[in-house]
Amino acid sequence: MTASYLDAATLKRLSVLQTWRTTTAIVFDWAVIAAAILVSQWAQHPLVYLVAVLVIGGRMHAFAVLVHDFAHYRFTNGNKERSDWIGDLFLAWPVLTTIGSYRTNHLAHHRYTNTDRDPDWTFKLGKKKFTFPKAWQEGVMDLVSYLVVIGSIVDIMGILHRLKIAEKPPLSYRLARLAYYAAFALLFTMRGIWTEVLLYWFVPFLTTFFLFMHVRSVAEHFGSMDYTSELGGTRTVLPHAWERAFFAPHNVNHHTEHHLFPSVPFYNLPQLHEALMAHPAYAAEAHNTVGYTTGLVRETLIGLPTAQPAWRPQSKMPAE
Numbered sequence: 001m002t003a004s005y006l007d008a009a010t011l012k013r014l015s016v017l018q019t020w021r022t023t024t025a026i027v028f029d030w031a032v033i034a035a036a037i038l039v040s041q042w043a044q045h046p047l048v049y050l051v052a053v054l055v056i057g058g059r060m061h062a063f064a065v066l067v068h069d070f071a072h073y074r075f076t077n078g079n080k081e082r083s084d085w086i087g088d089l090f091l092a093w094p095v096l097t098t099i100g101s102y103r104t105n106h107l108a109h110h111r112y113t114n115t116d117r118d119p120d121w122t123f124k125l126g127k128k129k130f131t132f133p134k135a136w137q138e139g140v141m142d143l144v145s146y147l148v149v150i151g152s153i154v155d156i157m158g159i160l161h162r163l164k165i166a167e168k169p170p171l172s173y174r175l176a177r178l179a180y181y182a183a184f185a186l187l188f189t190m191r192g193i194w195t196e197v198l199l200y201w202f203v204p205f206l207t208t209f210f211l212f213m214h215v216r217s218v219a220e221h222f223g224s225m226d227y228t229s230e231l232g233g234t235r236t237v238l239p240h241a242w243e244r245a246f247f248a249p250h251n252v253n254h255h256t257e258h259h260l261f262p263s264v265p266f267y268n269l270p271q272l273h274e275a276l277m278a279h280p281a282y283a284a285e286a287h288n289t290v291g292y293t294t295g296l297v298r299e300t301l302i303g304l305p306t307a308q309p310a311w312r313p314q315s316k317m318p319a320e
Contacts, residue, residue, distance in 0.1 A: 014264045014272050021267045029066075061216070088177075105119050105163055132218075220234060251270055
């Protein structure tokens with residue numbers, strides 16, 4: 001049924017890789033981080049610092065989204081080993097992961113989505129944090145747990161558990177990664193900027209980065225889903241403009257489209273969405289939700305005002 005939603009010519013066109021677009025995205029994300037740090041350092045004001053933490057956490061989330069594209073070999077048609085090194089050096093290693101380990105876990109998620117062989121699904125299913133609907137007070141406490149680091153530590157432990165399925169990389173790779181971190185540690189020591197590294201890297205990493213990742217993780221496969229349907233077990237969120245910077249960088253909100261056609265790189269996902277929505281059967285069944293802070297909230301929480309989202313899925317299953 002999946003293939004019937006999109007003609008082969010359109011899929012081929014949308015799957016063409018444009019290396020310059022991913023390169024531009026990487027440069028943009030690093031530039032935003034640098035600008036946030038410079039402005040905060042110049043202002044020397046607590047509120048400006050808090051904004052910087054939000055912005056940097058959002059760009060770290062953007063790194064994770066690009067790591068996802070690299071894991072699907074969506075950077076270039078050229079040398080795959082060189083592609084992985086670029087992804088590691090500029091995206092994965094800075095947020096303490098690797099392209100290879102993420103790829104092993106993520107491709108298994110694609111192959112066995114929402115089944116007992118899906119490592120993401122089996123780890124999250126039944127966990128209190130991923131049981132919906134829940135009272136709004138509990139949902140708020142889940143988010144607060146990230147701001148006090150506890151939620152992030154729990155997620156890090158979960159990630160390490162899931163990444164155990166990845167093969168141990170060669171010794172040369174592990175030594176290169178160790179040398180990478182050692183070189184930066186030496187640089188930070190020589191410059192005497194460990195306080196700044198803590199404030200502008202590790203604080204956002206352990207708070208807003210994992211908070212945004214959690215919201216996106218919930219949005220993709222949990223809350224008011226119909227797991228019996230081909231399209232019902234995965235959600236696409238149509239974000240409000242400001243939400244893109246934090247919850248949906250680089251079009252990661254188009255998750256249903258990505259699951260159906262993972263060959264399409266992130267920059268063509270909006271076009272893929274439009275092409276799929278032109279198919280009546282897809283438009284009728286796809287789980288499209290308006291807004292992370294509006295539609296998603298109403299689909300995952302109870303005890304809220306009775307206002308309805310602009311769009312709701314046609315079929316729902318009882319609370320997980």
